[in-house]
Amino acid sequence: MANSEYLVQVEHxxxxxxxxxxxxxxxxxxxxxxxxxxxxxxxxLGLVGESGCGKTTVGRTLLQxxxxxxxxxxxxxxxxxxxxxxxxxxxRLKVDANGKPVLGKKVSVNMLPYRKQMQMVFQxxxxxxxPRMTVEDIIGEPLDVHKLCKNSKERRDRxxxxxxxxxxxxxxxxRYPHEFSGGQRQRIGIARALAVNPKFIVCDxxxxxxxxxxxxxxxxxxxxxxxxxGVAYLFIAHDLLVVxxxxxxxxxxxxxxxxxxxxxxxxxxxxxxxxxxxLLSAVPIPDPETAxxxxxxxxEGDVPSPLHMPSGCPFRTRCRxxxxxxxxxxxxxxxxxxxxxxxxxxK
Amino acid sequence: MSKKHDSDYISAKKSxxxxxxxxxxxxxxxxxxxxxxxxxALYTTTMKDPGNVVEFDNVCTYFFTDIGTVKAVDGVTFNVxxxxxVGVVGESGCGKSVTSLSLMQLLQxxxxxxxxxEIRFNIGDGKALNIVKxxxxxxxxxxxxxxSMIFQEPMTSLNPVFRIGQQVxxxxxxxxxxxxxxxxxxxxxxxxxxVGIANKEGVYNMYPHELSGGMRQRVMIAMAxxxxxxxxxxxxxxxxxxxxxxxQILELMQDLQKKLGMAIIIVTHDLGVIASMCxxxxxxxxxxxxxxxxxxxxxxxxAHEYTKGLLRSIPSTQNMNxxxxxxxxxxxxxxxxxxxxxxxxxxxSAMKIxxxxxxxxxxxxxTHHASCWMNVKNAKEGK
Numbered sequence: 001m002a003n004s005e006y007l008v009q010v011e012h013x014x015x016x017x018x019x020x021x022x023x024x025x026x027x028x029x030x031x032x033x034x035x036x037x038x039x040x041x042x043x044x045l046g047l048v049g050e051s052g053c054g055k056t057t058v059g060r061t062l063l064q065x066x067x068x069x070x071x072x073x074x075x076x077x078x079x080x081x082x083x084x085x086x087x088x089x090x091x092r093l094k095v096d097a098n099g100k101p102v103l104g105k106k107v108s109v110n111m112l113p114y115r116k117q118m119q120m121v122f123q124x125x126x127x128x129x130x131p132r133m134t135v136e137d138i139i140g141e142p143l144d145v146h147k148l149c150k151n152s153k154e155r156r157d158r159x160x161x162x163x164x165x166x167x168x169x170x171x172x173x174x175r176y177p178h179e180f181s182g183g184q185r186q187r188i189g190i191a192r193a194l195a196v197n198p199k200f201i202v203c204d205x206x207x208x209x210x211x212x213x214x215x216x217x218x219x220x221x222x223x224x225x226x227x228x229x230g231v232a233y234l235f236i237a238h239d240l241l242v243v244x245x246x247x248x249x250x251x252x253x254x255x256x257x258x259x260x261x262x263x264x265x266x267x268x269x270x271x272x273x274x275x276x277x278x279l280l281s282a283v284p285i286p287d288p289e290t291a292x293x294x295x296x297x298x299x300e301g302d303v304p305s306p307l308h309m310p311s312g313c314p315f316r317t318r319c320r321x322x323x324x325x326x327x328x329x330x331x332x333x334x335x336x337x338x339x340x341x342x343x344x345x346x347k
Numbered sequence: 348m349s350k351k352h353d354s355d356y357i358s359a360k361k362s363x364x365x366x367x368x369x370x371x372x373x374x375x376x377x378x379x380x381x382x383x384x385x386x387x388a389l390y391t392t393t394m395k396d397p398g399n400v401v402e403f404d405n406v407c408t409y410f411f412t413d414i415g416t417v418k419a420v421d422g423v424t425f426n427v428x429x430x431x432x433v434g435v436v437g438e439s440g441c442g443k444s445v446t447s448l449s450l451m452q453l454l455q456x457x458x459x460x461x462x463x464x465e466i467r468f469n470i471g472d473g474k475a476l477n478i479v480k481x482x483x484x485x486x487x488x489x490x491x492x493x494x495s496m497i498f499q500e501p502m503t504s505l506n507p508v509f510r511i512g513q514q515v516x517x518x519x520x521x522x523x524x525x526x527x528x529x530x531x532x533x534x535x536x537x538x539x540x541x542v543g544i545a546n547k548e549g550v551y552n553m554y555p556h557e558l559s560g561g562m563r564q565r566v567m568i569a570m571a572x573x574x575x576x577x578x579x580x581x582x583x584x585x586x587x588x589x590x591x592x593x594x595q596i597l598e599l600m601q602d603l604q605k606k607l608g609m610a611i612i613i614v615t616h617d618l619g620v621i622a623s624m625c626x627x628x629x630x631x632x633x634x635x636x637x638x639x640x641x642x643x644x645x646x647x648x649x650a651h652e653y654t655k656g657l658l659r660s661i662p663s664t665q666n667m668n669x670x671x672x673x674x675x676x677x678x679x680x681x682x683x684x685x686x687x688x689x690x691x692x693x694x695x696s697a698m699k700i701x702x703x704x705x706x707x708x709x710x711x712x713x714t715h716h717a718s719c720w721m722n723v724k725n726a727k728e729g730k
Contacts, residue, residue, distance in 0.1 A: 051589055181677050211678060214673075215660070220671055282594035283590055283619065284623045285623070285664060286619045287622055287665075291622045291623035
């Protein structure tokens, strides 16, 4: 199964949280339900969706900051996690005569050596930096954890090198996070992620807390770093224009399920899933001419609660094309040619 | 101005001095504002153009803080025509929200004070109310009645301990004491229906936490429009919402404008929202207007270096596969504004005059005005 073409492979990833509902009862909240994707070395995969669709949970589960409920995660040829569940070629869970899933070998490895290769940049640059540590200590901490520096001089040199890489001055090293602006703090967070020379970084909404004019600086920096260091990104965001700009491929999620996955230009020019179509048409384009001529597909209603998910396809309650079949079974994510994957019965 | 020391640092002694001085100043201003027996002639003027709902004329709103005076809005001039949608756009801290709060007089007083200029609000017959000079009692009559506002975060602007119905009723009870209880309820239900709430009877008896973000924003709009105002101010109305819900709310606002015929001021940092909604756009930076004009003027013929930079720095359909060109530097410190053009420390084509003098507003066409020395230079050279 392990394909060496890919750096990260996620298959049938599941993450259920249990939510208490009254006396001793608990119901599962399916934050991520059967999501599969893979990322090549040096590639950027954008992950978009509305708030509460589970995109952040995918990023965190991938790094095993949350313990996955099911599925299989492969990184650079090594299996990091495998719940042992097996699937047939149509993506259905294999079950035995009693309806219990057929279980294979379970795998769960110690993540510490892998953390050197997979890092994360967080959304809020104000709460993800320890206010009591200087910038030098924040960036140097991963170096200490993984024992990458022999002495303090080496550590200091590496920290300076990283600060230069992300465009911070050397004199900033002894300052505390509160002395920096939002854009600068996000640079500190990025320098910290880069400290261990990772091959893969999960970027969880790294630009959404920043001002418009600063966003472009940070987006450019991500692109420059990828060119220089060859890191792969999982770029999670809700701003579709930014995601389109930075990503090679884009995955669209809705209520914990993957709806569409395609090359970023292909997805924008030729969206197939009705949800992707309405999502793209809802994005306000900063161009009055286009705005006047385009017709918004306005979706009715709100996103259903993930605690009471509709049966079958979760999008059917707001979908224009919904049929009987949609209520019965979730459509599988199928390749429609050129690596354009869509999960829809009708399109 | 020496930049060597931290510009935010101030000694305790100096701070006490400033605060004593400010207290004296704001006390005087407050006394003037609370004077209900003020002669109406002092705050009634005439509109320059009776076709406008609101005219901002050189408005200055300052915050007298203990570490110095923040000139949040410093000489802002623009008009809001009837039935038009005007967008105010800029980065955080550029004074766009304070401009709209000055019109509502909802500034954090006594620290925040509108100290200069005129905000003329059309009260019919060519007469205008100067909001800057109007006493608090007069302001309470028109606030929520003829000028209303919706805010960014609908959860924090609705009261969590009152039912939705009660909160919408309150607006009507306050401004229309002649209406009976049944009339008020009927009007509230009508408003809830108007903003697209299907289950109006149910929502009437619900609490804000039972509604989703989009529904709460609909309730806010119903509340704001209950008295059929002449102007609606929307301060980042969709920033806290998802894209698909944002599209619903924007569509609703456009629909209601057609039905009720009010003017709208949209305050936002999202150029996409501005492009799809507005007839006229005001671009602000550092508490001043850098450029104003129609949507086409601003997006296709930008005449201020800041607007040009802003448009280059956002991803759009044209520059998808190119690198973005960011605006260098960081947003300015409002306590320590440069002497000349506020944008000049970040401007690539800054000239000597930009450091010395504030640019004057130049007319580029009938609808298009910009405050940038580059335009003056180009005009002189005959370009």
